[in-house]
Amino acid sequence: MASDVPTLRSLARALGLSRTTVSDALRGSPRVDPNTASRVKKAAREAGYRRNPLAGALMSELRRSRGAAFRGVIAAIDFNEPNRPAAAAAYHKELVSGAEERASELGFKVERFVVGNGGVSVQRLDSILQSRGIHGVVLLPAWDEPDLTNLDWHTFAGIYTDYIIEHPALHSVCPDHYRSMLAALQRLAGLGYRQPGLLLQKHQDERLQFRWGAAFRAFLENHPEVRAVPPLIVENFTREEFVKWFRKHKPDVVISHHSEAMDWMESCGARIPETHGFVALNVWMKTRPCAGLDLQPRTLGARATELLIAQLQRNETGIPEWPLTTTIPARWVDGPSVRQLKP
Structure with missing residues (x-):
């Protein structure tokens, strides 16, 4: 029939x-x-036709490779943003490396595209991906809220490798910031620190819907043996503001993305790790050796790629009705900026 x-x-x-x-x-x-x-x-819409993006990618790749073994193509899209910290480049490189490794294991390859200043426009990107038969996109973290609504999402499947994206709302894979902060504070308490202080750039907490700050406050409220030090949350890091806060509240360990704070602590007389400690919230952004949290970007990139390829294999393109978030806890990394437990 x-x-x-x-x-x-x-x-x-x-x-x-x-x-x-x-x-x-x-x-x-x-x-x-x-x-x-x-x-x-x-x-096509009226008939209910749905094209198979993998079949299209297959034909496109075969035409380019003239019969060589097929490897589907996934786009890794980065955003060139002037406000993004320069130290984030290492983190993004690890994300792409994880995506490339997992994609290769699953028979795909990853190509990187840059959108924004010095890169292509979203409209141009749409044209390039369509002409190349690329229908799967991994979006790297954006410092400001990204907007890719001008892509023809009827033909694309996408995964965002950060906490939340709204334009459009896609599935996400990201670190479990809340759980990771609680685990770090618990470890520091076990090492004997009793006055932890949190130094954050305001935008770094806002873009995660305040998960770093919320976890910090929740831990202090539920651990009376740890003295509450008011978090220092600033628009931009400055030595003067930090020194004033550090001398007034006397934290015995500082938790922050900004590892230059160790220099400021030492200028106030702190001896790291003998008298004070420092923990980096993302060791991929540190500027000198220290303990901290490895947010596992390589694992995030690999997991995002797995989920994206699964969508393509199920022929699921477009903006999902219910965007899902997959979180991965950070890994603690020992370093010379915190005291060690004696055997």
Whole structure:
């Protein structure tokens, strides 16, 4: 019995067009007249046609490689943002490395694209990905709120490698910031620290919906043996503001992304780790050796790639109705900036 599932061939027959024209129209090829492309897409929607992005990627790759072994392509999209800390580059590099390793194991390869200053526009990116037959995108973390609504999400599946994205709302894979902060504070308490202080740039907490600060306060409220030190949350890190806070509240360990704070602590007479400690909230952004949290970007990149490939294999493109978030706890890394337990 003939299948009722619409195909490229049945669409072409119904529209009186060639199969190649219908295929080119659905993947956004500029070779097709815009009016014809609009008619094809309208007919495909009404018929309930859903193209298979892996099949399209297969044909695109075979055409480029002239018959070589197939490896599907995934785009890793980074954002060139002037406000993003320069130290974040190492973290992003690890994310891409994890994605590349896992993609290779699953028969895919990753290509990196940069959007924004010095990179391509979102509209240009859409054209490039469509013409290359790339329908899976891993979005690297953005410092400011990213906006990729101009991509034709009917043909793409996407995963964001940070806490939350709204434009559009996609599935995410990110560190478990709240749980990781609680674990770090518990470890510091076990090492004998009783006056932890938190130094944060305001934007770094806001973009995570205040998870660092919330976990810090919750720990202090539920551990009376640890003295509450008011967190120092600032627009921008400055030595003067830090020194004033450090001398007034006397934290015995400082937790922060900003490892330059160790220099400021030492200028106040602190001897690290003999009298005071320091913990980096992201060891991939440290500027000198220290203990801290490894947010495991390589693992995040690998997990994001697994989830993205699974979407492609299920032919799930578009913006999900219910975006899901997968979180991965950070790993504690010992270092010379905290005291060690004696055997």
